[in-house]
Amino acid sequence: MIPTPDLSHLTSEDYALTYEPAEDTFLFLDALESDVEDLKNSRPLICLEIGSGSGCVSSFIGQILGPSVLYLCTDINPHACRCSQSTGKQNKVSLECVNTSFASPLMSRLRHQVDVVLFNPPYVPTEYEEAHIAQQAKSISGAWAGGYDGMQVTNTFLETVKDLLSDKGRFYLVALKQNNIPEIQRRMLDEHNLESEVVLQRRAGREHLFILRFTIKKKVITS
Template identity: 40%
Template sequence: METPFINHLTADDFTQVYEPAQDTFLLLDALEDDLSYLRAIKPHICLEVGTGSGIIITALAKILTETLCLATDINPFACTIAKRTARRNDTNIDTIRTNLVDALRPNSIDLLIFNPPYVATSDEEFLYNDFCDVNRTTSDNLIRAWAGGHNGIRIVDELLEKLDNIMSKRGVMYMLLLRENNPKEIMNKLGNLNFETSIFKERRIPGEYLYILKVWRTSYS
């Protein structure tokens, strides 16, 4: 699984969207490690929520050539930049400017990728009530990319509430979390929602400890 080229992106682009970093590459590594599983389930629709630069969904689009690859982001610049990343890497994705999965058909997603804003912040910094304001500044767009509110899980909790409605029967999700997000608590929440979970991959990086959570329906094997 090749890491997509991002040499078309400029310093100005990275004032608008999150620049790929060690969390991004851990997620890419996890998807590569589970590539045989992903090919076996033959996903019809793959969705990356909060695509940023588009590097993750582009990598998957190059591998899963029979899959419709979609990306959502609340940041309109991210939707544009992600499509540029796909074109630079000779593949195609579709982008939708929306909040999380709000514009998607119920029970349609076979493969969901989510690297959420996971940094614990004050609710003032989180700016939750203004996320759909189209007049946001560049600085606000970057805050959206990392500010997670209390315990860094405000956006995670919002997605979990929508997960049963959006995932197909065979659907699987890979989600990146920080140790401070309390992954075990999130796994318990998912269990109560009738999802199975496992810590698929983990890595210590300077100043952080990261996990990749794999999530699938209890009834699917």
């Protein structure tokens, strides 16, 4: 069993400003752990987490894959970037954190280079306006407000993730049942040629959480 990263350096003041790891985070760790052999065998070079928050998930995958991988993290919330950086340090994983929305300034440099993309997005269904204001505020409210059907923020990233993935790349996404999992899977296949599987799912209180893994669908060559 791979240990949960040490978060003892983070305080209640940090969690007033940054998303505190919760059931979704821990399900995400369990999903990565269940894929550990495939992840190692794919010999990744670059891992990118969008919305790294406390840095728990990137530090965890850093413990799995070791120091030969470049770990990039982004978060729209500057305090989350500071927490991710310190959590990496606390767990001896070197995390490069960028305070930005999604991977916007990195897109051209990382085009088809990223082997592992991770995103636990703000997935809670809210009013459109609430998600919009939360994204503008770049504060902790941006950790959960997902707009109509909870997909407003996620959908923006789903439009671009294919451009980041390497040929062997895999993309892990946290989603809620209300986000309409079959529709996400169908759309990603039809529009972006990304096939997917549910790696894990779990009920946690009122939430039914899913971890999806997307990979590029290979062309079948027929003679």
